[in-house]
Each structure stands twice: as C-alpha cells, then as structure tokens.
Amino acid sequence: MSLSNSQGTEQLHPPKREEKQQDPQVQFSMRIKLTIILVSLTLISMGIMAVSIINTTRTALIDAANQNLVSTAKQISTKIHSYVTTNLASLQAEAQLPNFQQFISATLPSEYYLQNLKDSLTTLKNKDPYILSYSLLDAEGNVLADTRTWDPSTIPAFLGTAEEVQRNLKNKTGTGLPWISPISFENEQGVLYLSAPIQDMNGNPAGLLIARYDIAAFQDIVKQNNDLAGTGSYGVLYSQIYDNYIILAHGSSPDLIAKSVVPYSDTRMRELLKKRLIPNLPAEELSLNIPHFITNLEDAIREPYFTFTEEDSVNQVAVIQIQIKDKQWLLAFYQPQETFLAPIAEQTTLAILLAIIIGGLASLAAYLVARNFIAPISYLADIAQKVGQGDLNVRAEVKTHDEIGMLAQTFNTTTEQLQRTLETLEQNVAKRTENLARRAVQIRTASEVARDVTTIRDKSLLLTRVTQLIADRFGFYHAGIFLLNETGSHAVLQAANSEGGARMLARGHSLPVGEAGLVGYTAAVGEARIALDVGQDAVFFDNPDLPKTRSEIALPLIIENNVIGVLDVQSQEPGAFSKEDIEIIQVLADQVAIALDNAQLLEQSQNALVELEDLYGEHIRG
Template sequence: PQVFIPGQIPSLRVLAGGAFGVLVRTVLSTLANIAAIAIIPYLMWRAPLTRQQRTLGWWLLITQVIALLLFTIGRQFLQPSFITLVLGSTYATVYAAAAYQQRLLGGGKRYIRLQPRLTSLLLTLILPVLVFLTVTANGLVHTLTRTNADARLHDTASLVANEVQQWLDFNAEALRNMAQQPEIVSMDPALQEPILRSMDASHNYMYLVSTTDVLGHNVARSDGAAPKDYGDRLWVQKALRGESPVLQVLIGRTSHQPALVMSTPIRNRQNNIVGVAMFASTLSDLSNTVLQARVGESGFAYLVDEHDLLIAHPKMSGALLTELENYSGASPISALRTANAPNIYTTYTDTDGITWRAYATALPNGWAVVMQQPVEEYLGVARLFTNLSIALVVLITGILLLLIWVTVRQVVAPVEHLTATAQRIAAGDLELRVPDADQDEIGALGRVLNQVTARLRDAIQELETRIAERTLALERRTAQLQAAAEVGNAIGTIRDLDTLLPQVTQLISQHFGFYHVGIFLLDDRGEYAVLQAANSEGGQRMLARKHRLRVGTQGIVGFSAFTRRPRIALNVGEDAVHFNNPDLPDTQSEMALPLIVGDELIGVLDVQSTQPNAFEEEDVETLTVLARQVATAIQNARLVEETRRLLEAQEEAAGLQSRRAWRRQVETLIHPVVRRTPAGLEHPQETASSEVPSRVEPTQDPEDPHLLYVPLRIGGVFIGHLQARKPADGPAWSAREIAFMRTLSDELGPALESARLYQETQISAQQQRIAVDVATRLRQNLDLESILRTAVHQVQQSLGLPEVAIQLGGLSDDEAS
C-alpha cells in the first residue's frame, strides 16, 4: 500500500499515478492542443507564407482539431489504441506532405542537386512511416499485454472470490441447519451438547461450537469447558437482532492467526429468537486458497473483511499476530470502497517505488479479494519488443540510406547526361541526338527526346504554315463580323416591312457571297412559312407564285421552323429533309435559321450556296447573330406599323367627335359669320360652308388674287376658314404674309376650341344647378298636387319656357298590377 510520510515530497511517478495526475495530464494535453489551434491561424495570418505553406498550415490546424476532439470526447467512446492509431496516421500523413513540399516543391530546391534531394525525400517519406508502424506495433503489443494481464488478474481474483464465497456459504448453511434442529431449539444443554460435538467433529477447522441464550450466557459448548458470558460480543448482539449469518474476524488466542466467528439466531416454532448458535474456526483453508493464487512470478492475492481488516496475505504466513492490520489505506481497497463498485482495476506505486496493477472485487458480505502484479513484470516482454523494434528501425534506416543513395545515383547519372543534351538542344542545336543504347526508362526518355527534337523541327515549319492559315481565317472572320455589323446598321434604320425584307436579302447576299437569300414569315395560323423576300431570280419567281412551305413537313425551312433550331445541309443531295426546288437548281449547300423574338417564332432566314460544304462554324455563329438582328428588325417594323395604325384610328375618332361638337356649336350660334370691313363689323347670314370648300393650306382665289382663304383647323378637323382681302390696287399676297396668316389661323383654332369647351362647361354647370334647385324645392312638399305645381313652375321659370305640362295616367290594368 502507498504510505506518505509527513515531511517528504512524493516522487513524480507517485503523483502522476493518482487521479490528480490523470487530471493534470488531461488538462496539459488539452491546453497544448488549444494553444496549437490558436497559434497556427495567427502565424498563417501574420507570416508571409506561400500557397503551399498555407495549405500545410490548414492541414496542421485540422490535425490539431482532430487531436483535441479525440482527447476530450473520443476517449469516452474509443479505445486508447484506436486513438493512437488515428492520431499517428494523421500526423504521419501531414508530416509526409510537409516533407514532400519542403524537399521537392520548396523554394530551395533549385540550389540542391537531384541526388541528395531525392535521397532525403525518400528517407523523409519512408522513415516516418517506418517509425509510425513501429510505434503503432509497440502500442498494440503494450495494449495486448495489458489486456492479457488484466484478464489474468480478473480470472484469478474471481476464482479466489468464488472459493471464499463458497466456503462461507457452505458453513453458513451448516450453521443454520444446526440451529434449526429440535434439540438446539429446545435450549436444553443435555440435548444440545451431542449436536454441538458432532458439528465440531465433522469440521476439522472448527475449534468451538456453542449456543447462548438471549442474554448471551453459554447454554452448551462442544469443548466441555465451563459456560461463559458472551453478552458483550458483537456476534451475539447482531444475531439477537435477527442478522444471519453474522461474521466476525479476530485473532485466535492460541494460534495467533486470524480466526472466524460465525453466528446465527435460534428461532422456535413461533419464529421467536430464543438464543444464538455459533462456531469459531481457523481461516487456514481460506488463507491457503488466497496464498496459492499466483499470477506470474511476483503477483499475489490478499483478502480483507468488510472493515478492511487483513485476513489473508503472503506477509502473514508464519507470523504470530496480536491484532488484525487495517488495510483501508491500500490503493486497491481505497479505490474499491471509493468507487462503491463490485470490482475495479487500479494502478499504483508503493513505497518501494514498485508500480502494481491490481484487480479488486467485493463479495456480497463486504469482504474483498485483491489480485495484483508488478507492471514491470508483465510489461517485460513488451519492453523487450520495443527495444528490438528500435534497433531494427535504426538498422533498416541505415540500409535504406545506402540502398537509396546507390539507386538514386544510378538513376541520376543518365538524367544528368540527358539534361546536358537537352540544354544544348534548347540553345538551338536541333541536329543533336542522344545515343540510343539503354532499353530502360532513361533510354526511352532519350529516344523521346530525339523524337521531340525531330518533331520540333517539323513543328516550327508547321507552325509558320498554321500562323498564315490562322491569319487568313482571322481576316475572314473579321470581314464577316464587319459585314454583319454593316447589315445590322442598315436594317436597323428601316421601319417599313416591305422595304426592310428585300433590303435584308440583298445586303446578306452582297456581304456574304450567297447566291440566294430568302426570308419566310409564318402565316396567321402558324401552319405555313410564306416567302416574303428573296434576292435571286429564282426567288423572284417563287415570290410571284406566293411560294410557301408547310411547317414541320416540307424542306429544311419547314424543319427549322418546327424545331426552332438551325438546320444545315452541307450537301443537299445527301440530306433527306432538303426540298428540291426547281427554281434554285444550282443549290449545293443550304442553311435555315429560325427568326425568334423572345419566345415567338416569326419566320425563317434561308441561305443557299452553289458550293458544297460552304458553311463553317464561324459562318453559323455570325449568321445566327444576324438572324436575331433581322428578327428584331422585323418585329420592330411590325410594331411601328401597328402603332401608326392605332394613332391614325385614334386621330380619326377624335376628329369625328370634334366635328360633331362643332356642328352642334355652329347650329346654336346666332352669327356664325363675322366680317370686318371699312364700314364696320357685319354679320352676314351665309354660312362658312357656302363660301368655299374645306382646305388644308391657305389658298388665293383663282379669280381674285387679292382674296386669301386660310383654313381653321383643330387637331386636323376643319371647322371654318379665315377670309382676308387686300386692296384691289395693292400687290398680291406674299409668302411671308401667307405664313403670318397661317400662324394666326393656328393660334385662332385652339382659342376657339377652348372657348367652346368653356361654354359647354358653363352650360353643363348651369343645368346641374337648375336640376339641384328644382329637386330641392320638390323635396320640400309632400302633397302630390303641390309637387306637380312646383315642378312645372320651376322648370318654366328656370328654362324660360312658354309652356310646361306634366300629365299622369294612361296605365293599363296589367301595368298597374
């Protein structure tokens, strides 16, 4: 057991082996991981690192997070060996990645030759794996060794505990059977003594069997000695309280060895306690059972009672004892009692500095069996394996270093020769060749280098040819884009559909060199694509006969309209969809592009060429863009035409309404004609329409050039005219004077319209006031005749009518009902 002497500081191993040491180790490992997790992001943020170094930093951070999770949470669910394996694998992987980056990809690689760099790289990659495997194997060996040792401790301690429990159960059952005998229950000494002597004789380890009454006085004894008073003994008091069996371990007075007193109450037929039966025995059988239990060379077992008094221990063998030693301070016993568990494993270090692994198990009566073994003893094989593995790693490392150096040298020498040759080729010596001798990878690399040199010579010539071809293609592409832009600018300014469509076909044919370009538009029902414009002579004939193709069934145009996708026939003779048109017999290639605005298909652009395979990918892209522009231009032209028609309809409706209003206004005027002469203001009776017809522009009278008629118009509606006459002996009307009169007419028309609208508003307001006044006066009367009289009077007075009448009646019987 551990004994701490006052005034002395325990060793670090002793302190680390306790519960506080486990807590300290856990806290330190957790703090170390947390510190690493905090430091790594700080360094990544503050230090000028490369991309590879930052990636490595992220891997290290992830590794530390995994380690923290495994140390804090994982150890509650996972085995320590598994945690060690996972962490070892993770650290080894990160280390290998770091070594690879620093050795092979690091910035310093250009200053180190290939042979030492490859040697160090291989060692850097292999050595961590080798060390990791060694550490993992040692960890597994140590784990298995501990597991086996724990299993042996468990099995041996369980066997000892079972034997002790069986011994106790057997004797307790024998004592209870004896206490139930009628002779014992009679409490007659003469009847009890034969039973007690028989019990003593049948169990050689018992040296006393006796009974007591309820006061603790001896009734009968197996040894024939004088009766004694046992009333103050614990085993008597507990038995009289009804406990059974009662066990008490003490030191035998003659043997000076642990002895056991077991007692049980004696009950009569009414189940009343009438006395106590007991026996006292030596514990030699139990001691032998405990002492014979061994694990390894130094492992032993010991037994304590429910009060942690030592019953059996190797150090008690042959010793004369005066009292039982209290073993509650022993680490296994203390841990078992503190944990309040049926069994427990523990590791502790005694005062001699020996570390023990112990297994303690508790019996139902509170006794405990402890089996322990020195850790150094059962870990000896594991430590031997560790030493051998370390020596083996060192030996293998040395051998690997030598083999790697020689192997890398054999590889590097031909590479250095190839490097020198490649440098001369890079300098411009394309006629140089590598000797074709070896058949390995280096020789293959030399042959490849020769092939590359030869191909490089050919590639230079081919590159010059391709540059010329690409230049021509680029020029052609540029010309197409310029043509598409010019066509787009041209059609963007045309708003008349009849002008736009022929212009589009002509521009596309001129800029792209296609002999036929046609534009088809869908009919109102969307069943046919109708040709609306074409540039070729055959296209004109097709227009004359109103050529159309059914959507989805006839020709490439119908197919493109149905699928809403471009359709290209590079060779019309081999295309099953192509429509063989007799008006276009020279067609060899044809392309149809749908004209789509938004989600609406409005038509198809048809392009045909006299050359087979005339359309390339660039042509399709350019014409697709151009088709979108054409579709937008057609849609814009349609919208412009539709807007113009709507405006004309609105103007016509507004003019008709205005003409009707002025016709009513002229009919209500007393003097529709006003004339100013030297004699003054006149109001002739003729109307404006009887003088001259309506005119759009100011005109002079053909018979009298001094007479000028200027039309009065409001929003395009003719309402009259302004007539002006110059003196007969004066000059005719000049252009400036006519323009002035036109301006005056333009100002007079809106003024007259405003006056008419104002007058209508006044009349409407007056009529509204009269209606409100009449209605107010009518609501003031409730008599029918009074309402009728008031109504005719108010209407006559308000409107100035000579006569107003209201007549009721004329209803038929059916209408009245």
C-alpha cells in the first residue's frame, strides 16, 4: 500500500479532535498486542537459534571429550600393561641367572653361595621402589632365600600366601610357565605376585623366583596422568571380582582404593577374605554402594562412553579393558562436564544479552508503529515474521522519508546487526570447536602409531609402514626391521625407511645371529639392547651405508617366547633415546610382533582355503 496518496495521508494523520473521541483503551490494547507479537516473534526466533547453537556446540564438545578420554585411557592402559608384562619378562630373564641355578642345584650351599644369592636378590629388589621383596623357592614351595630376612625358615611355604595362590604357584613350578597372581591384600596392603620358574643345572624344573609388587605402582601411573585429557580429568583402575569390581588405583581419591562398587554378601565376603582378595576391614568400609555404576562397567565393551553423576558433579566417562594374560582389568577415565562445557555458559550469557537488546529494540519499534501507523504495520509485521523464521536476508522496502521510512530503515539495520552478530557467534563456536578437535588430535598422536600397525594385514606393507611411522613421528635417522630366516642363522633386513636402508634392502642385507652388533645380539638373546654413542663403539656398529649413526637401539620381536625378528632404530644424535622413547618403541615392537603373527596366520588360512578349493574342484571334476 502506498503511503503518499491523500487517502493514506488522511488515515495516518487524523484530526486531533477525532483522536480525542476514540477510546484510549482500544488504542492502548492494540499497542500492547502489537508489542507482544513483535517481541515474542523476535525472542522466540532468537531462543530457537540459541538453543540450536548451544545443543550443537554441546554435542561437539561431548564428542571431542569422549575421544579425548578414550585416547587418554588407551595411553594409560598401555603403560599399565607394559609395566606388568615388562616386569614379568624381566623376572623370566632373571630366573635364568647362573647363580640361582647353581644355588638351587647344590645339595649343601656354602656361605659364599648364600651371600652371593642374598646380594643378587637385594640388587633385583632395589631396581624398582614398588618391589616389596624377592624370594627364591624350591619345588616344594620352601623359601630358600628372601630379601626380608636372613633366616628364610621363618617364612611359611609359598610365602604364606592364600591357598589358591599356593596351588597356582605349585602348578607353575611343574609346568615351567611364568604367572601373574590376582591382587592380594596383606595387612590391608595390596600386592601382586609375579613368578618365573627356575631350572636346575640339568634343565629340570627346580623352583621359583617370585617378586612381590606393591599395587601403589598402578596408583602412581594413574595419578601422574591426572588432567591429561583436560582440566579435572582423572583415571580409576578396576579389577573384576566375580560380579563386582574393586578399585586398584584412583587418580582423584586414593582413599577409595580397595573399595568395591557394590557391597558384598556375608557369604561372599567370608570367601574373599579367605582368599585375601579384599582387605580385612569392616563391611561398611569396603564398598561405595553405587549399583547403577556396575551396569556401565559391564557395558564397557559395547558402549565405552557414558555419563555418571557423582554427588553434585556430572562426569563424562570412558572405559578401556586391559587384558594381561588371564587377568582382566578396566581403566575408566573421568572428566567433569562443567570443565569442557564451559564455553556453553559463555554462549548462554551472550544469547541472553542479545535477546535483551533485540527484545528492547523490538518493543520500541512496536510502540512507535502502533502509535503512528496501523496500516503499514502489517507490511513490517510480515517482514518481521520472515526474520523471525530465520530469513535474515530479507529487508523492508523504504517507501517514504517520514517516521515510517525511518522505522523501516531501523528495522533493516537491526536485522543486519542481528545477522552479523549471529555470523560472528557461529564463527566463534566453529573456532572453539576446531581448537578442541585439534587438542584431541594432539593427545591421540601418542597412541596412533600403535593403533595403525594393528590394522594392516599385508606383511610387506606392514613392515614398510612401521619404519615410516617411526621415522616420521619420532624423527629418527633410520628404522629397519629384520626377520630371522628359516634356519634362524641370519637376521634378514625386510624393511627400512632411510636411503642407506634402501641400499641394504637392494643387496639383501643380513646379519649373523649371535655375532657382534646390536641386531645379532638381540636376535640371539631376545633382549633389547641400546648403544647411546655407537659411532665410537665399533663392536656395536660399523656400517658404511649409515655413517651418521650415533645412537642405536635394537628390540626383539617375540611371539610365544620365540624371537622372530628385530626392530632396529638409529639416530644421528648421541644419547638420543629417552626412557619414554624406549617404552613406546618397545610397545610398538610388541604390537608389530603380534601383527606379524596375525598376518602369517591370515596367510596360512588363505593358503589352506585355496588348497581346499582346489581339492574340491578336483573332486567335482572327478
């Protein structure tokens, strides 16, 4: 409708006398109605957009937090698994020391043997502050030597452990296999027994070498990684006991260690106390009594993420299983939602502020329109409704230069400001989300190398990929993988990332097993070996294809106690390998060995399938 014609002018500017005769209540009611409509439309549209943005951001933040928690839990579970398996492997190697075999084979050991044995056990115990004791037992479980006392006769057979532990130790003596005990509690202290068989001079099973570990080692690993997945994050290590779970380590509340998730029945408690699987404490001190948490832990394989409310805190939780031989533990990593959802509070405050500003502007516009013009309001109302529905590109057409025209222009300006504000808000949300995702990627990088090698089944591609990953991620000069030939006499280079490695591959480079050099030694002995400045040690290294090497580490690839190859890593820097590098590369070497074994099994299965198909075809044709 045109606002410049005479009829429109008469309607928009009625005489004052007629205005006085109109019912002011009707005019006021109309202003109220128009104001309510415009303000409501504006606030509702703002609210819908704000809720949508907040929900989208919340979902993105929770997804990023879940990935963070899972990545961190995997990293810590790898450390725990490595700690146990590495110490068990060390114990097996220590059990082969000649002084143990000589002592256990001697009919009447001399004072010299006793002193030498005591010194050896003490040295082994002192290598780790969490080792409580080292003990040497004969085949009947009698204690021959123990770091806790000079008189081992005061210690009961099989160290006085629970009956079930004694049966397992006795069984392992005969089988010649290493063993990891369940977590036991001695005087309210949690301990873990590792045992390895000892053979006499004739190679017959003759006893056990046992190390007692304080489970505070797991508490230390978990606590050191607090806040790794973000502010306020912490881990909790659980062990399953029948249909219950007991806490072995707690990054936030160490006083909860040894408490179960739900209470035990009286019968079950007596059984567990007899087996020493729980500390001898009053029943009310042994349980957290949170039965709904049991379901979350039991569903960890199917759904590793869940939300758990603890007192006044809502936590996001991720659970990872740790399988060490026949022992299964769970590592749960927690993070309070209030820490990673903090950007939501800022966005809510901004949305409320914007709603107040826009609501005020809309109220002012509605009041001015209702007071001066009734007819043009329908036009502007239509425009406002389109804006309220989310079409921020629409603009009101300015047809006059009076107050109505100014109002239309003001409405356009407001819409533009709203559009710019929303665009800025969306950009800020996208930027925050991107930062969170980047942070998650950085945390996952530490575990990505180990994950990648388990997904490749082709042996050649796997070996090449591993050497490339080690060089790219760790920045080492050379990485190579050797596999033993069929006779086991030589370690043959199968993959390498460096130019020198490529030349060695081209000429079929191999090293004699057991001769000088780190690779030959490791292939023969099955133990990792490191040289921190091999450039000055010709015994370890003298290869013209890799002249810049100053540090080298060789780690065995072992499957079922058999060495199948060696992972060789070299650096141009002296002393290049840190403790963390060695731990990660060792874990990687274990993963490579498993992946190689899986690839070989897959290849054997495929070959068998082809043979069966050929036989079946011949049978059909016959």
